[in-house]
Amino acid sequence: MPQISVIKGDITKVKVDAVVNAANTTLMGGGGVDGAIHRAAGPALYNACEKFHGCPTGEARITGGFNLPAKFIIHTPGPVWHGGDNGEDQLLANSYRNSLQLADQHLCRTVAFPSISTGVYAFPLQRAAKIAITTIKNFLPTANFVDQVTMVCFDDRTFAAYQSQLY
Numbered sequence: 202m203p204q205i206s207v208i209k210g211d212i213t214k215v216k217v218d219a220v221v222n223a224a225n226t227t228l229m230g231g232g233g234v235d236g237a238i239h240r241a242a243g244p245a246l247y248n249a250c251e252k253f254h255g256c257p258t259g260e261a262r263i264t265g266g267f268n269l270p271a272k273f274i275i276h277t278p279g280p281v282w283h284g285g286d287n288g289e290d291q292l293l294a295n296s297y298r299n300s301l302q303l304a305d306q307h308l309c310r311t312v313a314f315p316s317i318s319t320g321v322y323a324f325p326l327q328r329a330a331k332i333a334i335t336t337i338k339n340f341l342p343t344a345n346f347v348d349q350v351t352m353v354c355f356d357d358r359t360f361a362a363y364q365s366q367l368y
């Protein structure tokens with residue numbers, strides 16, 4: 202049975218096949234979870250990301266995990282919130298779906314996500330949580346390998362928002 206779970210924690214510490222990074226379109230590192238992943242993975246991640254020459258919002262790219270416990274890191278720039286009438290919902294769903302597809306293509310069974318776009322990018326938290334959980338739920342029956350997806354929430358408010366969307 203495929204499973205979705207929500208935990209509170211630091212995504213750089215999670216031992217899964219792939220962790221997803223809420224990146225920016227340069228893929229060259231930044232603040233928040235992106236900065237934490239780059240610090241924990243080490244400088245070789247920067248060199249691996251340089252080769253992509255950026256990534257459009259909602260698409261995803263994959264690298265090794267370097268010094269992380271995860272085997273792979275999937276980098277996806279989520280949308281910046283501009284009021285909601287600029288395709289933000291669809292772009293956020295694309296980030297989740299494209300990341301899951303890439304994980305599945307790389308034979309990953311376990312995947313962990315941070316709360317994409319709800320930090321500096323200011324996407325409303327409940328709305329983002331609903332899109333995330335719906336997109337993951339819709340994807341799982343189509344997956345060949347992915348069977349366990351974990352939302353790794355950094356604070357109580359984020360944890361509560363994703364938890365409330367599970368049922």
Ligand code: ADP
Nearest residue numbers: 211212223233234237315318319320321322355
């Ligand atoms: P974005 O630019 O996509 O909004 P942020 O990194 O600013 O990305 O924030 C996304 C979410 O990631 C926020 O909920 C933030 O608290 C969380 N976050 C920050 N560091 C970590 C971490 N080490 N593990 C998991 N989540 C994290």
